[in-house]
Amino acid sequence: MAATPIAVITGASSGIGAATARTLAAAGFRVVLTARRKDRIEALAAEITEAGHQATAYPLDVTDRAAVDEFATAFRSLAVLVNNAGGALGADPVATGDPADWRQMYETNVIGTLNVTQALLPALTASGDGTVVILSSTAALSSYEGGGGYVAAKHGEHVLAETLRLEIVGTPVRVIEVAPGMVRTEEFATTRFRGDTEKAAKVYAGVDAPLTAEDVADTIGWAVTRPSHVNIDLLVVRPRAQASNTKVHRTL
Numbered sequence: 001m002a003a004t005p006i007a008v009i010t011g012a013s014s015g016i017g018a019a020t021a022r023t024l025a026a027a028g029f030r031v032v033l034t035a036r037r038k039d040r041i042e043a044l045a046a047e048i049t050e051a052g053h054q055a056t057a058y059p060l061d062v063t064d065r066a067a068v069d070e071f072a073t074a075f076r077s078l079a080v081l082v083n084n085a086g087g088a089l090g091a092d093p094v095a096t097g098d099p100a101d102w103r104q105m106y107e108t109n110v111i112g113t114l115n116v117t118q119a120l121l122p123a124l125t126a127s128g129d130g131t132v133v134i135l136s137s138t139a140a141l142s143s144y145e146g147g148g149g150y151v152a153a154k155h156g157e158h159v160l161a162e163t164l165r166l167e168i169v170g171t172p173v174r175v176i177e178v179a180p181g182m183v184r185t186e187e188f189a190t191t192r193f194r195g196d197t198e199k200a201a202k203v204y205a206g207v208d209a210p211l212t213a214e215d216v217a218d219t220i221g222w223a224v225t226r227p228s229h230v231n232i233d234l235l236v237v238r239p240r241a242q243a244s245n246t247k248v249h250r251t252l
Ligand SMILES: NC(=O)c1ccc[n+]([C@@H]2O[C@H](COP(=O)([O-])OP(=O)(O)OC[C@H]3O[C@@H](n4cnc5c(N)ncnc54)[C@H](OP(=O)(O)O)[C@@H]3O)[C@@H](O)[C@H]2O)c1
Pocket: 010, 011, 012, 013, 014, 015, 016, 017, 034, 035, 036, 037, 038, 060, 061, 062, 063, 084, 085, 086, 087, 088, 108, 112, 135, 136, 137, 138, 179, 180, 181, 182, 183, 184, 185, 186, 187, 188, 189, 191, 213
């Protein structure tokens, strides 16, 4: 009997990562949930297991290279890696943005993705049919005022995906970039505005149906389950009410 394919999901303790874990588990993968908050990934792994699927939790900070390397030793063969851990900090203009915020966003979104991808690429290749998913953003493709540090970091992730695809062509690993627009998740905007829920709510004010974490998970699940020879290079997904990063229809 063939072994159940394994999918590692980073940032699986909330939002898109948690929804993707549920989606891939239901699609038949044994999911390995990672994030810094142990209690949350353990609770989600228990929920997925109770639903009759396979899940385990492994606390991991993607910016800690030694910990990532240690984690990777558990895998000789890996079907899917979803690089989802990341996010935004602040919405200041370039003129006044805090370099510490920029550095942290680069560390988490770009170096975090680099760390985990480098560490798990041998196992993805050894599987004979591996998939790397990189969760960037529409911020990876165009700028918006106040987006500075996040836009720069997400552009970095986009370039990482493009370059990796060029470099590993001919190996049995595909590289899929999923770039969502506005997604209303429980923590993304609150983290960005450092716990200010009022500011966070304004991001979505008057928008008829922003994307949900489940919408993005559904997109990732679809891309990952295409036949092996089909590589969805870049998939941009936005809510109908959003035409660009700066053109959002609001009924206010
Ligand atoms: N929401 C949106 O509008 C939107 C749009 C486009 C793209 N995205 C991208 O989609 C991804 C998920 O966003 P989301 O909306 O689901 O946000 P979220 O709910 O804030 O989730 C972020 C996840 O990243 C994890 N994380 C953060 N830093 C980490 C670190 N150093 N090591 C390991 N895990 C870390 C968090 O877990 P812990 O805190 O437990 O570590 C959490 O699980 C991000 O890359 C984000 O940039 C979001």
